[in-house]
Amino acid sequence: MLSFKRILLVTSNGRKLSQKGLGNFAAQRKIKDNENTKPKMPKLVIFDKDGTLICFHSMWVPWALEVSNRVCMRMNMDLSSAILQELGICPVRPGLLAEGTMDQINQVLTGLVVRSSGIESNQARSIVDQCTAGGDTATKNSIKTIGDIREMFEKLQQHNTKLAICTMDKRDNTVHTLEKLQLGKYIDYVFCCDDKGFVPKPHPDNAWKICKDLRIDPTDAIMVGDTKADINMALSAGLGSAVGVLSGVGCSDYLANANMLLDKATDLVDIFYGSAQQSC
Ligand SMILES: [Mg+2]
Incomplete structure (x- = not known):
């Protein structure tokens, strides 16, 4: 030991x-x-x-803001506060973004979209998957x-x-x-x-x-x-x-x-x- x-x-x-x-x-x-x-x-x-x-901030905060904007645009709803709250942003604190896998993040955001919009879970999951898949944190120059x-x-x-x-x-x-x-x-x-x-x-x-x-x-x-x-x-x-x-x-x-x-x-x-x- x-x-x-x-x-x-x-x-x-x-x-x-x-x-x-x-x-x-x-x-x-x-x-x-x-x-x-x-x-x-x-x-x-x-x-x-x-x-x-x-x-952490240089890598994931820009990604989280980008994903939040994408989901809001796709749903035509302002879900930004709820999304950032779920992820643990503003200020950055322990939360999904720091402790969860991408699948866990997508599951929680899907639930949020379903509760907020009333659309089917499968449709919400598809939208969330598309919104999170495009954010490649490794290409950010701020890292x-x-x-x-x-x-x-x-x-x-x-x-x-x-x-x-x-x-x-x-x-x-x-x-x-x-x-x-x-x-x-x-x-x-x-x-x-x-x-x-x-x-x-x-x-x-x-x-x-x-x-x-x-x-x-x-x-x-x-x-x-x-x-x-x-x-x-x-x-x-x-x-x-x-x-x-x-x-x-x-x-x-x-x-x-x-x-x-x-x-x-x-x-x-x-x-x-x-x-x-x-x-x-
Ligand atoms: Mg960590």
Whole structure:
């Protein structure tokens, strides 16, 4: 079992920190907690993609607005508020867009269209499928990584740590995004929501399959993600550690089950090697 220390986001006298100050405090406390103890290196790091490696807002908010406009135009109804509420936009918060598969998103939007318009479910599903299928997030020029992901991957690879991505996004979007950002060559395993055998997070099967295929004992692997689904998948799979990051949709309260909380995934390099990191 890996020996990560849990990072607490409360002061020593129990004072609750403001949300604004949580990020800096987490980083300061993280460094303090790890001054004298270096955790054992994992043999495998499984990363969530959106909100963990890729800036969630730059990738999915433009897509959500585009899909909302398409559905409104097709139905000739203003459903934008309800659609964005269901997806978890305005502000971006934990919700379907961050935690659901595309099929789950389409199911919920179909229900919304049926309730709002009274049309048949099959017809509504067809309209929703057409509206969501056209939005290719990987082609957006606004996509950016959270910190220097390439440097982190290189560091981990130099120390023979295998790298995997487990995402609720589709494979074509995921592969195109990784290629666009020139990150694909570092990844040993990519597991996406439309791959055979994928079960929506937080089911542990995804983590177990990745570990099995890469011949890594689950206790020698860690999971890094920005949602409860990521953290709970890691915990239910018995991974060495569930690492939450505050760079996506989740705050510290939301990610309370995590074994460790970091401001962003690239802080792992500080944890393992103690080197300074560049900011996003
Ligand atoms: Mg995420």
